Amino acid sequence: MSDLVGILSAGRKPVKELAVISGKGGTGKTSIVASFAALSHSSVLADCDVDAADLHLVLDPRILRRNEFMGGNRARIKSGHCTACGKCEELCRFDAIFFDGPGNGIVEKTFRVDPVICEGCGVCAWFCAEDAIDFGPVVNGEWFLSETRCGPMVHAKLGIAEENSGKLVSTVRTSAKRIAEERQLDLVIIDGSPGIGCPVIASVTGATLVLVVTEPTLSGLHDLERVAELTRHFGIPTLVCVNKWDINPEVCERIEARAREEGLGLAGRVRYDHAVTEAQIRGKAVIEYAQDGCAADVRAVWSVVEARLNGSACPAGEEL
Amino acid sequence: MKIAIASGKGGTGKTTVATNLAWVAARNGRSVAYLDCDVEEPNGHLFLKPEISSSRPIGRLYPAVDEEKCTHCGLCGEICQYSAIICVGEKVLVYPELCHACGGCVLVCAPGAITEVLRESGKLEIGQAGPVRFVHGLLRIGEAMSTHLIHQVKQAAPETDLVIIDSPPGTSCPVIESVRDADYVLLVTEPTPFGLNDLKLAVEMVRTMKLPLGVVINRAGSDDSQTAEYCRMQGIEVLATIPDDRRVAEAYSRGVLASEAMPEIRTRMEQLLARLCGATALCEVRL
Numbered sequence: 063m064s065d066l067v068g069i070l071s072a073g074r075k076p077v078k079e080l081a082v083i084s085g086k087g088g089t090g091k092t093s094i095v096a097s098f099a100a101l102s103h104s105s106v107l108a109d110c111d112v113d114a115a116d117l118h119l120v121l122d123p124r125i126l127r128r129n130e131f132m133g134g135n136r137a138r139i140k141s142g143h144c145t146a147c148g149k150c151e152e153l154c155r156f157d158a159i160f161f162d163g164p165g166n167g168i169v170e171k172t173f174r175v176d177p178v179i180c181e182g183c184g185v186c187a188w189f190c191a192e193d194a195i196d197f198g199p200v201v202n203g204e205w206f207l208s209e210t211r212c213g214p215m216v217h218a219k220l221g222i223a224e225e226n227s228g229k230l231v232s233t234v235r236t237s238a239k240r241i242a243e244e245r246q247l248d249l250v251i252i253d254g255s256p257g258i259g260c261p262v263i264a265s266v267t268g269a270t271l272v273l274v275v276t277e278p279t280l281s282g283l284h285d286l287e288r289v290a291e292l293t294r295h296f297g298i299p300t301l302v303c304v305n306k307w308d309i310n311p312e313v314c315e316r317i318e319a320r321a322r323e324e325g326l327g328l329a330g331r332v333r334y335d336h337a338v339t340e341a342q343i344r345g346k347a348v349i350e351y352a353q354d355g356c357a358a359d360v361r362a363v364w365s366v367v368e369a370r371l372n373g374s375a376c377p378a379g380e381e382l
Numbered sequence: 383m384k385i386a387i388a389s390g391k392g393g394t395g396k397t398t399v400a401t402n403l404a405w406v407a408a409r410n411g412r413s414v415a416y417l418d419c420d421v422e423e424p425n426g427h428l429f430l431k432p433e434i435s436s437s438r439p440i441g442r443l444y445p446a447v448d449e450e451k452c453t454h455c456g457l458c459g460e461i462c463q464y465s466a467i468i469c470v471g472e473k474v475l476v477y478p479e480l481c482h483a484c485g486g487c488v489l490v491c492a493p494g495a496i497t498e499v500l501r502e503s504g505k506l507e508i509g510q511a512g513p514v515r516f517v518h519g520l521l522r523i524g525e526a527m528s529t530h531l532i533h534q535v536k537q538a539a540p541e542t543d544l545v546i547i548d549s550p551p552g553t554s555c556p557v558i559e560s561v562r563d564a565d566y567v568l569l570v571t572e573p574t575p576f577g578l579n580d581l582k583l584a585v586e587m588v589r590t591m592k593l594p595l596g597v598v599i600n601r602a603g604s605d606d607s608q609t610a611e612y613c614r615m616q617g618i619e620v621l622a623t624i625p626d627d628r629r630v631a632e633a634y635s636r637g638v639l640a641s642e643a644m645p646e647i648r649t650r651m652e653q654l655l656a657r658l659c660g661a662t663a664l665c666e667v668r669l
Contacts, residue, residue: 087392183484257422310635
């Protein structure tokens with residue numbers, strides 16, 4: 063068996079995963095990912111910002127397959143069976159149970175689970191003496207396999223006010239990697255979400271390389287420090303790119319100095335340019351829309367990232 | 383009166399609106415608390431520059447198993463929906479990061495072998511920023527779940543006439559926890575395709591939660607007609623429009639409150655506050 067695996071994988075490089083994250087929101091992750099998608103000719107795109115996905119607005123995917131996402135269970139009180147004993151409310155640690163359900167033949171008011179607040183732990187259903195609580199799987203999102211002008215794309219839509227974004231991110235990543243293997247593409251580009259919590263952890267763990275897109279503001283600096291600590295915690299090589307760097311060159315330099323101190327590589331600077339918004343309005347990646355200005359900067363950043371992914375020294379001569 | 387400032391998309395200006403609103407309201411003589419519920423990446427302190435008077439660790443419960451008492455019945459693993467506790471043969475394995483602290487395993491354990499212990503998951507800081515009461519949370523790095531800490535930030539809110547809640551971006555659990563008991567939700571957006579797409583998601587979220595809402599259009603420039611049109615069609619009030627001005631971005635980059643640096647922004651924030659009064663019952667509270 064191991065021989066067979068050896069033969070099959072011989073000559074085929076393992077799929078690499080580049081995760082683009084930011085810590086702070088709105089620094090330009092998705093715009094940069096869209097350009098990377100257009101520059102890379104053999105990658106699969108994975109939009110892992112599942113609760114506010116935007117990459118589809120630029121890449122205009124043609125959906126080939128829709129899949130339901132069942133990320134967990136939820137409780138529902140059958141008002142006809144509830145005797146209003148209050149055990150469920152007493153045991154619920156998430157304050158998801160309210161005493162305002164409709165009455166029945168037994169009691170005037172029953173208990174009700176707020177589906178938005180319910181954490182899906184099932185404690186209420188387990189301990190309900192009347193067996194009046196249904197507890198079962200719910201569809202809390204959808205994910206899609208699509209084709210775009212820049213290659214295959216996997217994306218998702220978490221249901222409104224739903225839980226388990228981490229699980230949905232993992233589903234998107236796993237599918238993207240499988241497609242890359244099937245089609246012999248060597249890279250998955252992950253568009254991550256802001257923050258450092260569960261969807262971000264699910265986006266970066268096990269990735270080959272993380273690119274942090276930040277901005278030259280004190281918030282950007284502060285958030286970079288936290289996100290760098292996160293990638294160090296998980297032991298993932300990390301590059302930093304300062305987007306809109308000319309908004310504040312001095313803070314940009316502080317960020318780059320900080321990145322070096324943290325042992326992170328520098329992937330370059332991208333200037334502030336209205337072409338980004340203009341391209342977005344036209345449904346294009348900025349490198350498809352413009353040649354110079356920030357489009358040239360993004361190309362330069364891509365070449366650094368690509369070199370790093372391929373394991374060669376960075377052309378800009380930055381210590382990585 | 384609690385006002386939550388939220389947005390689907392990150393970086394639209396939630397913190398700018400929240401900090402400036404708190405500052406302007408306090409300057410106008412109201413008692414105001416600012417709660418930074420973006421515990422993954424809190425930034426409000428960079429602008430309000432509070433003096434922190436209390437800083438304490440926040441813990442999260444997870445199960446600890448007394449092997450002596452454990453009968454390996456496996457019920458704990460059965461009730462746990464998060465695979466945070468698993469009984470394998472003669473051994474019980476616990477994965478603290480996966481635990482949602484529902485307490486189910488403790489309740490089902492007949493021999494009483496499971497107790498809950500605390501582990502540090504973040505920090506809660508309380509302070510004073512000029513006239514503004516300040517609270518924020520800092521999630522420990524590597525911690526996946528933040529809702530418990532957000533809950534603690536809100537619990538620590540001092541008694542004030544006005545509470546400004548600075549929410550994290552997105553539309554999932556941490557945002558729900560931040561806005562759930564607000565009296566009004568202010569969604570900050572920017573007039574770009576990404577901004578509009580994420581505004582729609584945020585509006586859906588707030589409507590699912592049955593909370594009243596209004597919109598602030600930030601970085602408004604040559605073309606914000608689509609966003610304005612969407613709000614009109616949806617019957618959503620646009621409470622303020624903040625112009626796309628490089629000076630605002632530069633003030634932000636230096637950690638300076640735009641209202642302090644630019645009188646015209648202060649005026650806009652005062653107008654926003656007045657319109658919020660109109661949109662909510664805030665004016666009934668003592669001014």
